[in-house]
Amino acid sequence: xxxxxxxxxxxxQALSGSADDCVHLAGLLKQxxxxxxxxxxxxxxxxAALDPAKHSLGYLYLLGMLYIGLKRFGKALEFxxxxxxxxxxxxxxxxxxxxxxxxLVCLIHNGQVPPFPKYTPSVxxxxxxxxxxxxxxxxxxxxSRNIMDVKxxxxxxxxxxKNDTNLGLANQVIAxxxxxxxxxxxxxxxxxxxxxxxxxxxxxxPKEAELHILQMIQDGEIFATINQKDGMxxxxxxPEQYNTRKMANMLDSEIQHIIRLxxxxxxxxxxxxxxxxxxxxxxxxRPRYDPDDFELVPQxxxxxx
Numbered sequence: 001x002x003x004x005x006x007x008x009x010x011x012x013q014a015l016s017g018s019a020d021d022c023v024h025l026a027g028l029l030k031q032x033x034x035x036x037x038x039x040x041x042x043x044x045x046x047x048a049a050l051d052p053a054k055h056s057l058g059y060l061y062l063l064g065m066l067y068i069g070l071k072r073f074g075k076a077l078e079f080x081x082x083x084x085x086x087x088x089x090x091x092x093x094x095x096x097x098x099x100x101x102x103x104l105v106c107l108i109h110n111g112q113v114p115p116f117p118k119y120t121p122s123v124x125x126x127x128x129x130x131x132x133x134x135x136x137x138x139x140x141x142x143x144s145r146n147i148m149d150v151k152x153x154x155x156x157x158x159x160x161x162k163n164d165t166n167l168g169l170a171n172q173v174i175a176x177x178x179x180x181x182x183x184x185x186x187x188x189x190x191x192x193x194x195x196x197x198x199x200x201x202x203x204x205x206p207k208e209a210e211l212h213i214l215q216m217i218q219d220g221e222i223f224a225t226i227n228q229k230d231g232m233x234x235x236x237x238x239p240e241q242y243n244t245r246k247m248a249n250m251l252d253s254e255i256q257h258i259i260r261l262x263x264x265x266x267x268x269x270x271x272x273x274x275x276x277x278x279x280x281x282x283x284x285x286r287p288r289y290d291p292d293d294f295e296l297v298p299q300x301x302x303x304x305x
Contacts, residue, residue: 057083057094073109088121096131103135104169108176113139134160147177147202186235194231
């Protein structure tokens with residue numbers, strides 16, 4: 001077991017995208033599990049400040065893994081997507097590993113897997129599906145909302161998920177589908193019995209349905225009350241009125257975050273527009289005489305003739 005956080009960072013920093021590096025990264029993460037768990041917040045702060053364009057795929061992959069451990073799935077998706085869309089001329093093993101986790105975390109967090117962004121390297125778009133077919137199968141079945149089909153898929157490909165160290169995430173995919181199916185019921189019914197919920201969502205019985213609902217209430221995923229006398233669940237609207245000091249502070253924090261992102265995007269845009277390589281490429285792609293370079297003669301000049 002590694003006893004130094006610096007040793008973890010140093011070894012990950014040296015990684016590129018070869019198959020051997022991917023195997024080494026997986027082993028490194030397993031060996032360093034306790035160190036990463038203890039120091040994750042400090043490590044995230046240090047690595048998140050790095051420019052993904054200037055650092056290895058190993059960093060991006062590691063950040064995604066750490067955010068998964070912290071249950072910050074949205075942030076994990078951000079870094080896995082960086083790894084998937086990084087410029088590439090060949091498909092490498094870390095990109096494949098990042099995409100497999102990307103698919104599972106997308107299902108857990110969003111309930112669906114988005115298409116590749118337009119800027120994804122063509123070699124990745126062409127070849128990635130064949131390297132992660134089991135994951136595509138799971139995503140397609142997830143869209144059917146049939147929990148038994150999803151369970152069968154995970155069981156059928158259990159060895160694949162286990163070898164990829166993704167079995168835990170695959171099981172979380174199953175749990176997330178239960179939650180989403182329950183959330184859909186709240187959009188249709190005002191009251192429903194625990195037995196009906198269990199039957200509709202394909203749970204083992206009313207007791208298991210109650211446990212799921214109580215956990216979702218605790219996590220703020222649904223708003224409901226359970227009548228213990230008759231086993232009826234009453235679904236409610238979000239009680240948040242957005243008029244508390246806490247909510248105002250949260251909204252202000254989000255607004256400031258968006259302002260900072262906008263400034264950063266503007267700065268990056270200016271840097272790109274001044275980049276010699278970019279200007280050279282644009283100059284080659286544009287025709288010699290661009291109509292936009294010339295002012296059009298005002299139409300009224302012709303009407304006065």
